[in-house]
Amino acid sequence: MTINEIQDELIEEFELFDDWEGKYEYIIDLGKKLPKLSDEYKTEDNIIKGCQSIVWLHAYMNGDKLIFEADSEAIIVKGLVSMLLKVLSGHTPEEILKADLYFINRVGLSSHLAQTRSNGLASMVKQMKAYALAFQTIEENK
Amino acid sequence: MxxxxxxxxxxxxxxxxxxxxxxxxxxxxxxxxxxxxxxxxxxxxPLPVLNALANYYGHYNANIHRGIHHLAEKATSAFEASRKTIQKFLNARYTEEIIFTYGTTDGINLVAQTYGRAFLKEGDEIIISAMEHHSNIVPWQMLCEQNGCVLKVIPVNDDGELILEAYEKLLSGKTKFVSVVHVSNALGTINPVKYIIQKAHEVGAKVLIDGAQATSHLTIDVQDLDTDFYVFSAHKLYGPTGMGALYGKKELLEAMPPYRGGGEMIKEVTFEKTTYNELPYKFEAGTPNIADVIAVKTAIEYLDELGxxxxxxxxxxxxxxxxxxxxxxxxxxxxxxxxxxxxxxxxxxxxxxxxxxxxxxxxxxxxxxxxxxxxxxxxxxxxxxxxxxxxxxxxxxxxxxxxxxxxxxxxxxxxx
The missing domain is CATH 3.90.1150.10 (Aspartate Aminotransferase, domain 1)
Incomplete structure (x- = not known):
């Protein structure tokens, strides 16, 4: 599936919820289901700055696809992170760099991307794109 | 009972x-x-504070102190009346002991960069506590980097209280400054600041009390506390943001060099030498936050009326x-x-x-x-x-x- 197809699927899923509780229960559930990041990747370097809770992001190439793994100590953030992974992980750096993450607005989670110090989803997206750019550069120079 | x-x-x-x-x-x-x-x-x-802001901008907005026209005089009077209100609020001895700042953080930086830089030297010790807000840690660390002072920290017990025995052990002839929070923002603890000040004075150290969390809850009497400096922010006191005050004992404020240079804080400027204005203006460079200074008077009066x-x-x-x-x-x-x-x-x-x-x-x-x-x-x-x-x-x-x-x-x- 393309990045946009995955986004559209998420938007459809969220349309089923008519109140905030259902929506957040779903996000919490996603957080609980996200596999734990191995301790070896929970390093200082992998911490995304600007989050109120600690978020670790690990990235590596598998063939021509960029794979992300992540974790957080807060369950809602972990659920949101899980959604970002679902959308962006497993695509080429070029696709990730070009991605327009419209699903965040459409599922009503844009407040989590606000430029406040309390949440770092914006920093998370920025870091994922930075990885994509870094790996793209490495691939091009090979 | x-x-x-x-x-x-x-x-x-x-x-x-x-x-x-x-x-x-x-x-x-x-x-x-x-x-x-x-x-x-x-x-x-509260509404009276909002109205005070709107009233100033709507009816007598003018730059203060220098104008001789009606609006400037009205604004200046209201501005200085606020200083008087804060003097009473803290029970300071003199009106000129009240310096307007942008808030608690600004007040602490002012003291660290003027009193601290002028009177503390390498090896002198500054005592803070483990429950300080970053704004009462970082300005002192910056000072330590500048002049080689050493930071000492009063530990906190499991209930979130300062361990006073440890504080007394930290005090010595090397202690030149103590800067402690009156009320902890994270825990709510009210610290025994009068005792802390008294002990610091016994070794000849000066004291700053961070009153950011205290002023809306407690009655503050800087003379009774005998504190050398006291800082607070208006916005935690039902007043506007971007405004606060520093209280300092007159003789200390007079001895301190100015903080920021600019208009209002000068007596005379030539390219060869500038002489500085007297207290409190020496520390109030530039056009101050007039509207918010005026509105803080209303906030204090509101609180006083409730009791x-x-x-x-x-x-x-x-x-x-x-x-x-x-x-x-x-x-x-x-x-x-x-x-x-x-x-x-x-x-x-x-x-x-x-x-x-x-x-x-x-x-x-x-x-x-x-x-x-x-x-x-x-x-x-x-x-x-x-x-x-x-x-x-x-x-x-x-x-x-x-x-x-x-x-x-x-x-x-x-x-x-």
Whole structure:
């Protein structure tokens, strides 16, 4: 599936919820289901700055696809992170760099991307794109 | 008996009438009535304060001190009247001992960069405490980097109180400055600052008290405390943001070099030499925050009219009720159980990150603070990443505390 197809699927899923509780229960559930990041990747370097809770992001190439793994100590953030992974992980750096993450607005989670110090989803997206750019550069120079 | 008296005083306040003075309390958040429990971050502003701001801009906006026209004189009078009000509010001896600042942080930086740079030297020791806000840590660290002073830290016990025996051991002839918070923003602890000041003075050290969290709850008497410096912010006192004051003993302020250079703080400027203005203007370079300075007078008068003792009694009642109700929640632990506290409750819930508490309470219209509260060393002391903090002001009610309790139960149901 393309990045946009995955986004559209998420938007459809969220349309089923008519109140905030259902929506957040779903996000919490996603957080609980996200596999734990191995301790070896929970390093200082992998911490995304600007989050109120600690978020670790690990990235590596598998063939021509960029794979992300992540974790957080807060369950809602972990659920949101899980959604970002679902959308962006497993695509080429070029696709990730070009991605327009419209699903965040459409599922009503844009407040989590606000430029406040309390949440770092914006920093998370920025870091994922930075990885994509870094790996793209490495691939091009090979 | 004391408790009965307190209750009598508290009931003298008509809370519903007070609430009507705060238009923001009618806001709906996520479709629900706002429950505002983030008062330690900033309090809401009553109508008289909002009107004072609008009235200044609408009717007598002018730059102060230099103009001779009517508006300038009116603005200057209102501006200086505010200084007088703050002098009375802190019970300072002289009006010129009140320096307007942008807030508590600004006041601490001013003292560190003027008194500190002029009078502290390599090897001198500065004592702070483990419960300081970053704004009472970093300015001193910057000073230490500049002139080789050494920072010493008073530890905190498990209840969130300063360990005074340890403080006394830290004091020596090397101690030149002590800078301690009056009331902890993260825990609510009221520190025995009068005793701390007295002990510091015994070794000849000067003292600054960070009153950011104290002024809306406690009666402040800088002469009785005998503090050398006292700083606070207006916005935690039902006043506007971007405005605060520094109290300093006159002889110290006179001996200190100026902080920022510019207009207003000068007596005469030539390219060869500038002579500085007298107190308090020496420390007030540039056009000040006129509107907000004027409005803080109204905020203090508002609080005075309610009666600070009445307010404190009512807030204590809320604190006691909230503590009792919150402790009924399984897995909830209150961080900071000092004997003397203001109406601030920091808590953690087993198995739930504070951020999740904050997000789900917000969905229910309840505003609390979550995180480290700009006191990372203190959080480290308790071995936690942060807390959720509910802090109460005079317009809060027991019904709102009940909503908080239900809200937390919902957090637990959803997350655990």
């Amino acid at each position: 004391l408790v009965e008296n307190r209750t009598d005083k508290a009931t003298m306040l008509d809370i519903q009438k007070i609430r009507a003075d705060f238009p923001i309390l009618d806001e709906k958040i996520n479709g629900k009535d706002l429950v505002y429990f983030d008062n330690a971050a900033t309090t809401q502003k 600070k003792e009445n307010v404190a009694a009512y807030e204590n009642e809320l604190l006691a009720y909230a503590t009792e109700q919150l402790l009924k929640i399984e897995g909830l632990k209150i961080i900071g159980q000092a004997k003397d506290k203001v109406s601030v409750i920091s808590f953690v819930i087993e198995g739930i990150h504070p951020q999740d508490v904050g997000v789900i309470l917000d969905q229910q219209g309840i505003a609390v603070r979550t995180g480290h509260h700009c006191t990372q060393p203190l959080m480290k002391r308790f071995g936690i990443p942060g807390t959720s903090r509910a802090s109460f002001a005079v317009y809060n009610t027991k019904e709102e505390i009940d909503k908080l309790v239900l809200g937390i139960e919902k957090v637990k149901k959803m997350v655990l």
